[in-house]
Amino acid sequence: MNIDWAAFTPWSALAGGALIGLAASVFALVNGRVAGISGLLGSLLQRGAEGRGEKGAFLLGLLLAPLLWGVFTALPEIRFETGSLGLIVAGLLVGIGTRYGSGCTSGHGVCGISRLSPRSLVATLGFMASGFVTVFVLRHLLGA
């Protein structure tokens, strides 16, 4: 393993993580809900799902965050390394997988592990492991 120290950004990572944790904490205590983005999106797509206005308001905030950020300072880099076909396949897998798995990085990885949920712990280990394996196969075995 070779650590890329030049790319390592420990302080902004910790601070950004803390903000994410704060948002998830307030949403749980004040609104009584899990800040799980795939679940919120799933509800929005489902006719007659409960709490759609409230869930939509959270997603609207998330959607507008970079616009408000951009008023005050430059947006951080957003670099894509995947072509159209890859993006489509990845999007489909993320959409189907997070709905079957009842959550993603936010709902399982942050909120679930914070609640010591065994389901979320297993889900997080699962998607981390398959993420590591996928990048290994694509970059080092197939050389994509």
Place this chain on the structure above:
Amino acid sequence: MNMVRLSAFACGLLFGFGLLLAGMADPAKVLAFLDLAGNWDPSLALVMTGAIGVAALPLSLAQRRAKALLGGAMQLPRRRDLDVRLIGGSLLFGVGWGIAGICPGPAVAILLTGHWQALLFVAAMLAGMLIFTALEGRRGR
């Protein structure tokens, strides 16, 4: 203005700022974290650490309450069983995450930043969610 929605909106904004600050909104950085055998960027492990460090106590408190502070029902999940859907779904999600370096939160957060790749990814992701709903609807009938 409805307080419940105002609070939800503020939480979404804060969540988005966190993702942007943390570097999660940069797919190349996410892929560099997932690339253990290459030039590994460990930053995202600290995003998780920071988030869980802050959220652990408030979420365990929330879990013990019957009602949210604004009076709504506490709707945190209660299931503790493991099943094939949970594990299979999470594995599939990880493959998609490893291909593009984008998970659902950052996907929404970068949607309006003017990158066509974000629009394409989100369209495919929503299509995937609709496929799930359609398959579930058939199963439920």
